[in-house]
Amino acid sequence: MPINRVNAEISPSQAEAIRAALAALRENLPFLIDLTPDERQGMLKFGEKNRSFVAKAMAVAEQNPDILPRGFNVDEMKADVRLVEDLYPLLHSVQEVLGKLENTYFAAGSEAYAAALLVYQYAKAANVATGALEDALDDLGRRFARRSKSAGSAGNGGVSAV
Template identity: 25%
Template sequence: MAKNQFTFNMTEGQLAETTQALDALESTLSELIGLDNAARRSLTKMGQGSEVFCRRALSGLQLNPQIVPPSLDVAVAISKLEALERLLPVVERLRRLAQRATDTQMAVGSDVMDAALEGYGLLKVSGKRQGLDALYRDLAARWAKPRRDSEAAVDA
């Protein structure tokens, strides 16, 4: 028997509202960038442990401008740190929401798969008597193992 453990229903209105909200987020956050894997790997990372280091270093440089070369724009670095502070709670909320959406997708998909598997079993047992053997064969292809080249050569 299908488990039917999870309930989720997205109405057309909710979908439209969600799409509109996502469009607004994408528009508002249009300055967000995308990096490829190579760029991600090559960047120097600032984790939670490095944040205090960065703050103290920038503060020390701001208090002692006589040691800062013209090539290092401390004011820009500080403004980026402030932008990062504003972005962090937004990213955390988006991450939590995305995780909940992924979990919901997985759970509801599991319920759908359970129901489909139960139906597949019913087709296997009593589908022939109902003229559903073609449907059963089509569905059985999902479970068919791919033939190896050596098996195909022996069958030929």
């Protein structure tokens, strides 16, 4: 049997507490938005290097308001910069939890899949003697069924010529 990296369970009360914590997070961040992939692609990229650039540009704008056109809204820029700075530590905390959540999910899933493959092998071996597991093996075997390349091809409706 492979290495068991994860041996845990989530109780119903823990699951409820987690859902409540996530709901509180959403409730306390009501301004969060969704962006489509196209919207994100059309926006300027923002990362750690740009964060520093933005902070420096904010200082220049505050110290030299006379260089900016009349329509430039320094207060709106300040609000955006302040929000970025407020979200930054929250984002890193959530990313850390999300990374561990994804890794744990992956490891537990990998362990469960490895065990399932062993069950499948043992069931095939046991079925040779008794034949009692035929239906279960057919159901499990669907996971490994390959689709024929001609079945999805257009023009012949998936029927091969004889």
